[in-house]
Amino acid sequence: QVQLQESGPGQVKPSETLSLTCTVSSGAVRTGGYYWSWIRQHPGKGLEWIANIYYSGTTFYNPSLKSRVTISVDTSKNQFSLNLSSVTAADTAVYYCARERYTPKALTTNFFFDSWGQGILVTVSS
Amino acid sequence: QSVLTQPPSASGTPGQSVTVSCYGGGSNIGTNPVSWYQQFPGTAPKLLILTDNQRPSGVPDRFSGSKSGTSASLAISGLQSEDEADYFCAAWDDSLNGRVFGGGTKLTVL
Numbered sequence: 450q451v452q453l454q455e456s457g458p459g460q461v462k463p464s465e466t467l468s469l470t471c472t473v474s475s476g477a478v479r480t481g482g483y484y485w486s487w488i489r490q491h492p493g494k495g496l497e498w499i500a501n502i503y504y505s506g507t508t509f510y511n512p513s514l515k516s517r518v519t520i521s522v523d524t525s526k527n528q529f530s531l532n533l534s535s536v537t538a539a540d541t542a543v544y545y546c547a548r549e550r551y552t553p554k555a556l557t558t559n560f561f562f563d564s565w566g567q568g569i570l571v572t573v574s575s
Numbered sequence: 576q577s578v579l580t581q582p583p584s585a586s587g588t589p590g591q592s593v594t595v596s597c598y599g600g601g602s603n604i605g606t607n608p609v610s611w612y613q614q615f616p617g618t619a620p621k622l623l624i625l626t627d628n629q630r631p632s633g634v635p636d637r638f639s640g641s642k643s644g645t646s647a648s649l650a651i652s653g654l655q656s657e658d659e660a661d662y663f664c665a666a667w668d669d670s671l672n673g674r675v676f677g678g679g680t681k682l683t684v685l
Contacts, residue, residue: 494678495577495663495676495677495678495679496612496620496663496665496676497676498673498674498676511673511674512672512673545619545620550625556606557606557607557608557667558607558667558669559607559608559626559667560610560665560667560674561610561622561625561626561665562610562612562620562622563622563625563631565619565620565621566619567618567619568618568619
């Protein structure tokens with residue numbers, strides 16, 4: 450069973466860059482057929498997908514966050530990372546990394562997240 | 576405001592059956608598969624149903640998913656106290672070209 454673990458600072462100052470890393474164990478980010486995603490959840494709210502990446506480096510971003518987000522993968526360390534720039538209080542949330550099965554097709558597009566990290570609360574505050 | 580609409584709460588007594596609904600439109604649920612997630616307070620979501628009605632291994636068959644038109648449902652039979660959690664639905668939206676989620680339904684076992 451693949452396991453994921455987020456790491457990074459729990460507090461970031463406004464206007465700075467939020468940087469998180471997800472370390473994958475009992476599995477490899479180079480596993481074909483899976484994308485590696487970042488998802489966040491504002492306190493007491495629903496889920497918001499941020500971005501994902503394939504081990505080859507192919508990336509997809511949520512259009513609403515794309516201008517501020519960079520996702521990257523390091524297959525040698527079995528990790529993938531998230532950078533979110535120019536943060537504000539609205540970026541305060543629990544950030545999860547997850548393994549995603551994403552299959553875009555001509556007629557239907559399917560996705561689901563079958564493994565999740567435990568989540569890390571990031572607070573934007575001075 | 577979530578693209579997929581879920582009732583904020585649902586409840587049932589032990590042993591009962593309960594259904595959680597997820598309402599969308601033709602560009603999301605009406606066209607693409609739905610997945611469901613279970614989340615306990617302070618923990619990460621867990622995949623419960625993938626692709627409308629398929630259960631991952633390890634998920635009890637008390638949980639089942641279905642879809643009709645532009646709405647999807649998660650049914651839980653033989654309700655147990657440990658089923659008390661938040662439940663989220665998700666689907667791809669062709670118009671938005673992205674992943675959309677429901678706002679979640681808090682299930683209370685009375």
